[in-house]
Amino acid sequence: MPSSLPNSPPSRNVPDLLDAAAAALGAGQLAEARGLCDRVLYLQPKNVDGLHLQGLVLCSAGDPEKGLRLIRRAIAFHPRYGAALNNLGNILKDLGRYDEALVSYDKALAVDPTLVQALYNSGNAFLRLGRPADALARYDRALGLRPDDPATLVNRGNALGELGRFDEALASLDQALAVDPGLAEAHYNRGNALVALDRVDEALACYDRTLALQPTSVVALNNRGIALQNARRFDEALASYRQALDLDADDACTLNNLGNLLHEQGRVAEAIDAYARATARRPDLPGPASNLLMLRSYTEELSPVEMLAAHRSWGARFAQPQTAPFPVRVAGRLRIGYVSADFRTHSVAYFLEPLLAHHDRAQVEIFCYAQGRQADETTGRLQVLADHWVPIEGLADGDVAARIRADGIDLLVDLGGHTGNSRLTVFASRSAPVQVTWLGYPNTSGLATMDYRLTDAIADPPGSTDAFHTEKLLRLDGGFLCYRPPGNAPAIVSPPCLSCDVVTFGSFNHPAKLSDDTVRAWAGLLDRVPRSRLLLKYKIFEDQATRRLCQDRFAAAGVTPDRLDLLGHIDDSQGHLAAYGRVDLALDPFPYNGTTTTCEALWMGVPVVTLAGSRHAGRVGASLLHRVGLDELVAADLASYVALATDLAGDPDRLAALRAGMRARLAGSPLLDGPGFARSVEAVFFEVSRR
Numbered sequence: 001m002p003s004s005l006p007n008s009p010p011s012r013n014v015p016d017l018l019d020a021a022a023a024a025l026g027a028g029q030l031a032e033a034r035g036l037c038d039r040v041l042y043l044q045p046k047n048v049d050g051l052h053l054q055g056l057v058l059c060s061a062g063d064p065e066k067g068l069r070l071i072r073r074a075i076a077f078h079p080r081y082g083a084a085l086n087n088l089g090n091i092l093k094d095l096g097r098y099d100e101a102l103v104s105y106d107k108a109l110a111v112d113p114t115l116v117q118a119l120y121n122s123g124n125a126f127l128r129l130g131r132p133a134d135a136l137a138r139y140d141r142a143l144g145l146r147p148d149d150p151a152t153l154v155n156r157g158n159a160l161g162e163l164g165r166f167d168e169a170l171a172s173l174d175q176a177l178a179v180d181p182g183l184a185e186a187h188y189n190r191g192n193a194l195v196a197l198d199r200v201d202e203a204l205a206c207y208d209r210t211l212a213l214q215p216t217s218v219v220a221l222n223n224r225g226i227a228l229q230n231a232r233r234f235d236e237a238l239a240s241y242r243q244a245l246d247l248d249a250d251d252a253c254t255l256n257n258l259g260n261l262l263h264e265q266g267r268v269a270e271a272i273d274a275y276a277r278a279t280a281r282r283p284d285l286p287g288p289a290s291n292l293l294m295l296r297s298y299t300e301e302l303s304p305v306e307m308l309a310a311h312r313s314w315g316a317r318f319a320q321p322q323t324a325p326f327p328v329r330v331a332g333r334l335r336i337g338y339v340s341a342d343f344r345t346h347s348v349a350y351f352l353e354p355l356l357a358h359h360d361r362a363q364v365e366i367f368c369y370a371q372g373r374q375a376d377e378t379t380g381r382l383q384v385l386a387d388h389w390v391p392i393e394g395l396a397d398g399d400v401a402a403r404i405r406a407d408g409i410d411l412l413v414d415l416g417g418h419t420g421n422s423r424l425t426v427f428a429s430r431s432a433p434v435q436v437t438w439l440g441y442p443n444t445s446g447l448a449t450m451d452y453r454l455t456d457a458i459a460d461p462p463g464s465t466d467a468f469h470t471e472k473l474l475r476l477d478g479g480f481l482c483y484r485p486p487g488n489a490p491a492i493v494s495p496p497c498l499s500c501d502v503v504t505f506g507s508f509n510h511p512a513k514l515s516d517d518t519v520r521a522w523a524g525l526l527d528r529v530p531r532s533r534l535l536l537k538y539k540i541f542e543d544q545a546t547r548r549l550c551q552d553r554f555a556a557a558g559v560t561p562d563r564l565d566l567l568g569h570i571d572d573s574q575g576h577l578a579a580y581g582r583v584d585l586a587l588d589p590f591p592y593n594g595t596t597t598t599c600e601a602l603w604m605g606v607p608v609v610t611l612a613g614s615r616h617a618g619r620v621g622a623s624l625l626h627r628v629g630l631d632e633l634v635a636a637d638l639a640s641y642v643a644l645a646t647d648l649a650g651d652p653d654r655l656a657a658l659r660a661g662m663r664a665r666l667a668g669s670p671l672l673d674g675p676g677f678a679r680s681v682e683a684v685f686f687e688v689s690r691r
Contacts, residue, residue, distance in 0.1 A: 014040055014043055014044055014047065014050075017036050017039050017040045017043075017050075018036075018040060018047075018049050018050065018053065020036050021033045021036035021037050021040065021050075021053050021057075022053060024036060025053065025056060025057055025060065028060075030057055030060055030061050033053070033057045034054065034057045034058075034061070037050050037053050037054035037057060038054075040053075041054065046077055048074040048075075048077050048078040048081055048084070049074075051070045051071065051073050051074035051077070052070070052071055052074040052081070052083070052084045052087070054067075054070050055067040055068065055069075055070035055071035055074065055084075055087075056071070056087060058070065059091050064091055064094070064095060067091060068088065068091055068092075071084050071087060071088050071091070072088065075088065080111045081111075082108045082111040082112045082115050082118070083108075085104050085105070085107045085108035085111065085118070086104070086105065086108040086115060086117050086118045086121060088104045089101040089102070089103075089104035089105040089108065089118065089121055089122070089125070090121055092104060093121065093124065093125050093128070098125045098128050098129045099129070101121075101122075101125045102122055102125050102126070102129075105118045105121055105122035105125065106122070109122070114145055116142050116145050116146050116149070119138050119139070119141050119142035119145070120138070120139070120142045120149075120151070120152050120155070122138050123135040123136075123137075123138035123139045123142065123152075123155060123156075123159070124155060126138060127155065127158060127159055127162070129396060130162075130394065130395060130396030130397075130399070131396065131399070132158075132159040132160075132162035132163050132394055133159075133163060135155070135159040135162075136156060136159040136160065136163070139152050139155060139156040139159060140156070143156065148175075148179050149179075150176040150177075150179045150180045150183050150186065151176075151185075153172050153173070153175050153176035153179070153186075154172075154173060154176045154183070154185050154186050154189055156172045157169040157170070157171075157172035157173040157176070157186075157189055157190075157193065158189055160172060161189070161192060161193050161196065162394045163394060164196075164373050164393065164394065166193045166194075166196045166197050167197075169189075169193045170190060170193050170194070170197075173186050173189055173190040173193065174190070177190070182213060184209075184210045184213040184214045184217065184220075187206045187207075187209045187210040187213065188206065188207065188210040188217070188219065188220050188223070190203075190206045191203040191204070191205075191206030191207045191210065191220075191223060191224075191227070192223060194206060195223070195226065195227050195230065196373070198230075200227050200228075200230060200231045203227045204224060204227055204228070207220050207221075207223060207224035207227065208224075211224075216247050218244045218247050218248045218251050218254065219253075221240050221241070221243050221244035221247070221254070222240075222241065222244045222251065222253055222254040222257060224240045225237045225238075225240035225241040225244065225254070225257060225258075225261075226257055228240060229257075229260070229261055229264075232539075232540070232542060232543060234261060234264075234265065234540070234543045234545055234546060235543075235545050237261055238258075238261060241254055241257060241258040241261065242258075245258070250277075250281045251281075252278040252279075252281040252282035252285060252288060253278075255274050255275070255277045255278035255281065255288070256274070256275065256278040256285075256287060256288040256291060258274045259271045259272075259274035259275040259278065259288070259291055259292075259295075260291070260420075262274060263291075263295060263512055264511075264512075264540050264546075265511065265540060265543075265545075265546045265549060266510070266511025266512045266514055266540075266546070266549065266550065267549070268295055268298050268299060268512050268515075271295050271512075272292065272295045272296065272299075275288050275289075275291045275292035275295060276292055278291075278292075279292055283317065286314070286317075286318050286424070286425055289314050289317070290314065290418035290419075290422070290424065291418070291420070292310075293310060293311060293314060293418045293443070293446075294417075294418045294419060294441070295512070296310065297442055297443055297592060297617050298512050298513060298515065298591075298592045298617075299515065299591070300591050300614075300615070304465075304468040304614075304615065305468070307443065307444075307468065308444060308446075308467075308468045308469070308470075310446075311418075311443065311444045311445065311446030311470065312446050312470060313446070314418075314446045315428070315445065315446035315447040315448060315470060316448075318425050318428050319428055319447075319448065319449075320397075320425070320428040320429030321429065322429065322430055322449075323401070323405070323429055323430060323431075326405070326432070326433045329408060329410065332365075333361075333362070333363055333364055333365040334363060334364045334365070334410050334411065334682075334685065334686060334689060335364075335365045335367065335407065335408055335409050335410045335411070336359075336364050336365070336366055336367065336409070336410065336411050336412075336413065336685065337367040337368075337369055337404055337407065337409040337411070337412045337413065337432060338352070338356075338366070338367070338368050338369065338413045338415055339369045339371070339392075339412065339413065339414055339415060339416070339422075339423050339426060339427075340352070340368070340369075340370070340371065340415035340416055340422075340440070341370075341371040341372040341416055341419075341420070341421035341422055341423070342372075342415065342416065342419075342440065343368060343370050343372075343378070343379055343382050343383075344372075344374050344375060344376050344378050344379045345376050345377070345378045345573075346378075347440075347595060347596040348415050348416070348439055348440050349378050349382065350483060350484050350596055350599070351439055351481050351482060351483060351484070351595075352382070352415065352439065353378070353381065353382060353385070353484045354482040354483070354484045354672075354674035354677060354678070355482060355674070355677060355678055355681060356368075356382060356385040356386065357385055357484075357674060358674040358675045358677070358678035359678050359682070360678065360679075360682060361387075363682065363686075364682060364685075365387050365388075366385070366386045366387045366388070367386065367387065367388040367390060367404075367407055367409060368382065368383075368386040368388070368389050368390065369390045369392050369400065369403075369404065369423070370389065370390065370391050370392060370393070371392050371393055371421055371422070371423050372393055372421055373393055388407070390403065390407075392423065397423070397425050397426050397428075397429070398429075400423065400426045400431070401426055401429050401431040404426070404431040404432060405431060405432075409431070409432040410432065410433060410434065410689050411432060411433070411434040411435075411436060411685055411688070411689050412427065412431055412432035412434070412435050412436070413435075413436045413437070413438055414427055414435070414436070414437040414438070414440075414445065414450070415438065415439050415440045416440040416441060417437055417440050417441020417442075417443070417445055418441055418443075418445070419440050419441055422440070422441075424445060424447070427445070427447055427449055427450055428447055428449055429449070430449045433689070434451055434452070434688055434689055434691075435447075435449060435450050435451050435452075436450070436451065436452045436453065436454060436471075436474075436685075436688075437450050437452075437453050437454075437471060438453065438454035438480070439454070439480075439481075442592070442615075442616045442617035442620070443615075443616065443617070444468065444469040444470050444471060445470065445471065446470055447470060448470060450470060450471050451471060451472065451688070452471050452472050452473070452474045452684075452688055453469060453471040453472075453473055453474065454474050454476060454480050454681070454684070455473050455474070455475055455476070455480045455616065456475050456476050456477075456478075456479045456480040456623055457475045458479075458619060458622050458623040458626055459480060459616050459619045459620055459622075459623045460473055460475065460616050460619070461619075462475065464614075465615075465616070474684050474688070476677075476680050476681065476684065477680065478627070478670040478673070478676060478677060478680050479623055479624075479626070479627045479670055479671065479677075480623070481595070481620075481623070481624065481627075481671065482670075482671065482672070482673065482674055482677035483599045483603075483666075483671050483672055484672075484674075485599070485603045485666070485672070486573060486577065486603075488573060488574050488577075489574070489577050489603060489604065490574055490577055490578050490581075490604075492581075492604060492605035492659060492660070492662065492663060493581040493605075494656060494659070495584045495652060495655045495656050495659055496581070496582055496583070496584055497584045497649075497652050497655065498652055498656065501531060502531050502532065502533060503529055503531065503532040503533070503584050503585065503649040504532070504533050504534075504535050504565075504582060504583050504584050504585075505522065505525065505526070505532060505533070505534050505535070505583070505584070505585055505586075505587050505645070505649070506534070506535040506536070506537070506580070506582070506583030506584075506585070506586050506587065506601075506606070507534075507535075507536055507537075507586060507587050507588075507589060507594070507597070508536075508537040508538065508579075508580075508586075508594075508597045508600070508601070509538070509588075509589050509594045509597050510538060511536075511538055511540060511541075511546070511550060512592075513589040513592045513593075513594065514536075514550075514553075514589055515589065515590065515591060515592070516553075517590065517591075517638070518589045518590055519553050519554060519557050520557050521590075521638060521641065521642055522534060522554075522557075522559075522587060523554060523557035523558050523559045524642055525587075525642050525645050525646060525649075526559055526563055527558065528642065528646045529646055529649045529650070532563070532649060533563050533564070533565060534554075534559070534563060534564050534565070535565040535567065535582055535583055536550065536564070536565070536566050536567070537566075537567035537568075537579055538567075538568075539568055539569035540568070541566040541567060541568045542568030542569055543568075547566050550564075550566060551564060551566075567579060577600065577603075577604055580600065580601055580604035580605075580606050581604065583601070583606050584606070584649070584652075584655055585606065585607055585608075585609065585645060585648050585649060585655065586598070586601040586606045586607065586608040586609070587608075587609055587645060588608055588609060588610035588611065588621040590610075590611045590613055590618050590641075591613045591614075591615065591617060591618040592617040592618065593610060593613075593617065593618055593619070593620045593621040594608075594620075594621065595620050595624070598610070598620075598621055598624050598625075599624065599671070602624075602628065602662055602666055603662075603663060603666060605658075605659035605660070605662040605663060606659065606662075607630070607633060607648065607655065607658045607659070607662070608621065608625065608633060609633050609635065609641065609644050609645045609648065610622055610625060610633065610634055610635065610641075611634075611635045611637070611638065611640075611641040612634050612635065612636060621634070622634045624671065627669055627670045627671040628665055628666055628669040628671050629665065629669065630665075
């Protein structure tokens with residue numbers, strides 16, 4: 001028996017039925033549209049328009065696989081059916097099958113090069129694949145045929161933004177708004193371009209205009225929060241994120257950015273919760289999961305075994321298919337690639353620059369793969385030190401990996417680990433024969449394709465830490481860090497306690513490193529040294545809400561506000577370093593030590609007391625102090641830490657003597673021995689490359 005059919009006037013011919021089906025589909029009347037298509041296909045089973053329309057109806061009804069089969073049947077009967085090829089591409093794009101979608105769009109354009117919809121849609125697919133240059137070319141072709149199409153102008157602006165051409169992006173978005181002033185998407189994307197240009201007030205006006213047009217736009221509220229956070233208006237940023245989450249409690253991007261703000265304020269437990277929620281909602285996004293791993297390093301809530309399992313889980317989730325074997329290079333210099341988002345004035349650069357400056361160029365060839373668009377004087381110095389400077393911002397992982405392979409890299413070094421904006425996923429498909437992680441992150445990468453991790457025997461004692469890494473640990477005899485002190489550092493001044501009879505303890509570390517145990521220990525120290533104060537400096541202490549949070553934490557531990565000084569950002573680097581002149585004795589936080597702050601304090605003559613923990617993050621202080629011959633400032637337990645700081649606070653002559661000889665001590669130590677460090681690193685790099 002034939003299937004039942006909807007009632008329709010017997011006088012209707014197939015063209016009328018197709019017109020009615022298309023109208024019903026456009027009106028969202030899917031049942032009626034499906035019935036009309038059934039009627040067409042009952043009368044003409046090979047009618048390509050009926051197959052095409054029925055496929056679109058099924059996709060709209062939530063059955064894309066059946067819809068795809070019908071549209072492919074239509075194309076099989078009529079291979080040059082441009083509209084069907086375009087819609088096949090759209091369905092594949094919506095399913096995330098972008099490469100297949102592009103094949104279909106290209107077939108549609110081969111039939112009709114003037115098919116504007118296929119040009120626009122293929123541009124969107126290229127944008128989703130992280131190929132903005134290809135997207136831009138398609139949008140430009142579409143605009144050549146339809147110059148004032150606002151949707152194309154908006155997405156053209158997005159592609160230009162991905163390419164870092166923000167002024168051109170603004171021009172394209174302004175052109176869209178000239179056509180349609182009420183286009184919320186154009187206002188929103190204009191705000192994004194203005195944020196990238198650091199024109200925050202103008203960006204906020206764009207987001208506010210977007211929200212006036214679309215009050216429930218979660219993405220506008222989220223990006224408005226980012227702009228406010230960049231402007232250090234943290235209370236307002238927090239409110240914007242909260243408003244977005246009131247509308248969609250499961251929005252992973254907003255949850256991640258909320259985590260970033262809470263992290264910056266030192267609210268580690270709350271940040272961990274936000275990142276965990278973001279990761280649960282979008283397990284396919286590497287960023288929130290990496291942020292969660294990073295924050296876990298600030299605590300010891302997870303055991304080393306659990307931390308390894310969490311990192312391995314990340315590595316398994318984002319593992320990529322292994323690419324073809326690498327050709328064997330038998331001649332020439334060792335080609336080393338460094339991948340980082342921090343080739344600028346950043347903690348990573350202070351320790352990378354000595355290595356780049358002292359690499360033996362007769363033996364090695366240096367490639368720097370630069371993620372991010374921030375650049376400054378440090379960037380300029382690093383560019384000069386590299387043989388090849390390769391910007392990778394906006395490039396998909398596959399394109400970056402292909403470039404690294406084309407460059408013939410022998411050994412690829414990750415400098416970021418699970419820190420912000422790193423390109424750790426580039427290492428997941430093995431972009432080079434040997435892959436090493438170093439410097440930016442205090443734990444394993446979790447990747448099976450990461451072969452080695454550079455460290456030393458103090459930061460990672462042999463036998464007790466090897467089992468908790470997916471990499472083989474390479475321990476450098478002279479330490480895994482080499483510091484480049486700032487060239488404009490002011491002269492060392494005498495300990496301030498000599499002139500005021502008050503001892504000032506200090507820490508210039510990130511508030512997230514001030515664990516509850518650290519706060520209690522420092523409060524106990526202030527109690528043991530009655531004529532003492534604590535000076536904390538970090539850029540976010542400009543924010544009144546963050547200041548109150550910090551004051552409240554110390555007040556709960558018994559420290560009155562009059563004994564706590566909070567300093568914010570100092571733009572002038574000399575002024576920042578000069579602030580160490582207000583500190584008699586620097587205190588290293590735990591279980592996550594300082595690194596750059598420890599080196600800065602020592603270079604400015606300030607002794608640093610550290611507690612040697614059980615994990616890498618808590619043993620960096622011990623490693624640094626050992627390199628400069630100050631093992632006496634390393635405590636083995638909490639009681640010794642407080643006692644050591646108390647004793648030093650009561651011995652101003654010793655503080656003065658340490659201060660007076662500190663810069664010379666560092667200058668003659670392995671910590672500042674750039675040539676020696678470079679030889680040590682090169683030796684292990686050559687060894688593992690030969691393996």
